[in-house]
Amino acid sequence: MNRKKIISVVGARPNFMKVAPLHRAFQKYNDTIEHILVHTGQHYDFSMSDAFFKDLEMPQPSYFLGVGSGSHAEQTAKIMVEFEKVCKELKPDLVIVVGDVNSTIACSVTAVKLGIKVAHIEAGLRSFDRTMPEEINRIVTDSICNYCFVTEQSGVDNLNREGFDTNGIFFVGNTMIDSLYFALEHAKNSEKRNTLNLEPKEYVLATLHRPTNVDEPEKLYEYLKIFKHLSRYRKIIFPVHPRTRKNLKYFSLEKKVEEISGLILLEPLGYIDFISLMLDADFIMTDSGGIQEETTYLKIPCLTLRTTTERPVTIEQGTNVLVQPDENSIIQAVNDIIHKPRKVGTIPELWDGKASVRIAKIIVSFFN
Ligand code: UD1
Secondary structure (H helix, E strand, C coil): CCCCEEEEEEHHHHHHHHHHHHHHHHHHHCCCCCEEECCCCCCHHHHHHHHHHHHCCCCCCEECCCCCEEEEHHHHHHHHHHHHHHHHHHHHEEEEEECHHHHHHHHHHHHHHCCCCCEEEECCCCCCCCCCCHHHHHHHHHHHEEEEEECCHHHHHHHHHCCCHHHHEEEEECCCHHHHHHHHHHHCCCHHHHHHCCCCCCCEEEECCEEEEEEEHHHEEECCCCCCCHHCCEEEECCCCHHHHHHHCCCCCCCHHHHCCCEEEECCCCHHHHHHHHCCCCCCECCCCHHHHHHHHCCCCECCCCCCCCCCEEEHHHCCCEECCHHHHHHHHHHHHHCCCCCCCCCCCCCCHHHHHHHHHHHHHHHH
């Protein structure tokens, strides 16, 4: 029998940890499955991409589309044009897309229109906020794909409500947590905290990159004022996303940053170093999607600076707290977390490090 060809698409930083364990899981089926990695090049800096391949021990992608940055339309269109060429050449039996980034929507639309089946990993999540580009990417991808692999019950409920064929919905757990399992072993050896001269719990780890939080000068300045307040109690370790870095410069806020003693800006960190800093942080402040899940699994308090989350299980069961992203609400939440007892969480169902093994098994069964 000819081996079945499966393409997994990666493009942006949060994709790499979702695909790496899946790639490992497919190795067991090497006789029947050829698993091919395609990198769109949505993220291209070493710190946003290559560092993750290294940390996750993922092989180099077979195809690198090199699309780079651009407006949403430009980026999505470029990915579609380049990915179509790969699909026509390889004629894959299945395309796997993960998460909610522009690479996800671009490759799922391209594949479906060529008559190729598509599986979406981390399907069904909804923030119900259509001003978020990721929400549009999630809705479109789920509405056209054939198989939905879901991380939490809310995803199943959303897909059912939207009329997705129930036979194509698989509640399998979270591949991001599979990677976290992998990283925990290695994180013990990270020297990052020592290099930064940090004691456990004396610092907060912060990340910010959502356009709504960093693309307006007043809003970004508000965050600096919040960091200034927080710096009275804790050091703040802030690995800065390229979008945020650019805007700090563009809005001439770099001087304000320097004035906050205890605020330590870093380049974006590799996966293992980031997890190691997370493990010893007193708490996390973020607007990321995936960090809400990682902190829930690790039972580390997390303030998510957004009006909504597409990952409600992290609020209902985990350590995540959603904080309205305005100065007063965040300062209140910071004061509460410093001075009051903290939320105690539990680990969501099937977040056991084996989601990728389950997914690979199900996908292989499609071809039997
Ligand atoms: C993307 C995802 C977001 C995800 C985030 C993680 C979409 C719609 N958004 O947002 O869901 O949480 O990745 O990081 O897909 N840039 C660099 N170097 C890079 C990558 C980007 O300098 O390696 C700059 C680009 O010039 C661009 C900006 O960062 O202007 C934003 O990059 P982009 O991929 O458009 O979106 P993100 O904000 O990273």
